[in-house]
Amino acid sequence: MHLTFYTIWPCALFNINRMQSISSSSYAVHFNQRAYDALNGHLSEKSYSKIFIVVDENTHEHCLAPFMGRIQGTYDFEIIELESGEENKNIDTCTQVWNVLSELDGDRKSLMINLGGGVITDLGGFVASTFKRGIDFINVPTTLLSMVDASVGGKTGVDLGPLKNQIGVINQPEMVLIVTDFLKTLEERQLQSGFAEMLKHGLIQNAGYWEELKEVSHFKLMDDLIYESVQIKNKVVLEDPTEQDLRKILNYGHTLGHAIESYFLENVEKKALLHGEAIAVGMVLEGYLSKDLVGLPEAQLADIKNTFLGRYPKVDFTEDDIKAILALLKFDKKNSHGNINFVLLKSIGDPVIDIQVPDELYKKAFAYYAEN
Structure with a gap:
């Protein structure tokens, strides 16, 4: 260093x-x-x-x-x-x-x-x-x-x-x-990485904002959208500054996304993913879990998948990759009492916290992500 x-x-x-x-x-x-x-x-x-x-x-x-x-x-x-x-x-x-x-x-x-x-x-x-x-x-x-x-x-x-x-x-x-x-100093890839967090703000708080962000085709004149995202995050943080309850919703896509980011960071044979790229994968995977566990509608799941795969390169995962990524879940900061706790979506704009996921669903989620 x-x-x-x-x-x-x-x-x-x-x-x-x-x-x-x-x-x-x-x-x-x-x-x-x-x-x-x-x-x-x-x-x-x-x-x-x-x-x-x-x-x-x-x-x-x-x-x-x-x-x-x-x-x-x-x-x-x-x-x-x-x-x-x-x-x-x-x-x-x-x-x-x-x-x-x-x-x-x-x-x-x-x-x-x-x-x-x-x-x-x-x-x-x-x-x-x-x-x-x-x-x-x-x-x-x-x-x-x-x-x-x-x-x-x-x-x-x-x-x-x-x-x-x-x-x-x-x-x-x-x-x-x-x-x-x-x-103006950033490359397109860095802007796309940040945009994933903005899309997350729509998914967890505002379906209308999600629809507005889906129409963004370039990263010029972004001030109003940045302002809206800061307002969304600030509102959540004000209600729960120490992440005891509501603030956990900001972690949608991050439980699996952080594990993916960590795995690709520590493996020199893998190309490291930017934060937003890993979280984009995590949001699709956790969207699938949302469908099975809390009733996210199929059409909304498809919308989430199509939106992220339309913006972010698809990541290939081997069985060994998936096994190693799942092993990292035990380090997630939202865990308590030995439980891995997820933020999932009942619908776009309507999250639910502290959901445990049966082990057999993880591979199904990765398989769904891999489908064309």
Whole structure:
């Protein structure tokens, strides 16, 4: 793992479009120009002793200068660069960042700004939440996935080996700043990955939103849809901030999807899947389980399958793959008392939580996914 840091100073500000902020429990999600207004106001009021900005090599190259150019005031920023990729979202990386914070005289009055995708916001939030027993942090998501999912809701953490998000805490940021111009720096595959989470929001909360998303043919002018997804996630999190009940619905497709993602990540002979690609498979599989266990209508199941297979490459699974993936289910964070708990759909927009699945249904679900 390679980690570097830099000292940098900001330059000029310019205007972009405005969107209304979304209030959460103890912070707000600000969009575009309002994001920079909120940040500048916050920095001028708080008088932080140190300001650290965590980036990876991609956001350092494509996002850092535009971001710094919109900050008003005179501050000395320490830039900490991490290597991108889920494989670097681990305790070893955290240890390196904690050491850098200490070497650069970080204290409890420091601020960490996490400028990047879900790996950066998850890991950066966890590092900030645990350094000196907690310093302030701000999330600035730069990918579609992190804008609509990872940066909102206070979940922070890292992976334990290939196992997703096994170590972490729920701790809220000072604010979340969503600047949709950053989406212009992303490849189509990354945008598609984030779009899977938006489709999930429709499946678990709003059938009309699902229908609207199905019509999206390109990723331009996405502000209104991103805003709707953030509202959906924020509404769920406000009702259940610590995932005791309702918030579990956000994990639809993730029980099998995370196991698939972990399996493909740890097997070097497999091409790693992006989060949204694995979750897309998981949503089809768990749609099949929904049909058998809670009565999801056949037509809606077919709609779910056709929608995801129309957008995401089909993944081939051998019998050995399936066996290994199912073995990973025991590590899912929703499990309790030895039970593997699923979020399933009674219908599109109507989820149900804590459903146990008979073993014989898993292979049937994979067979359904594999059918043409």
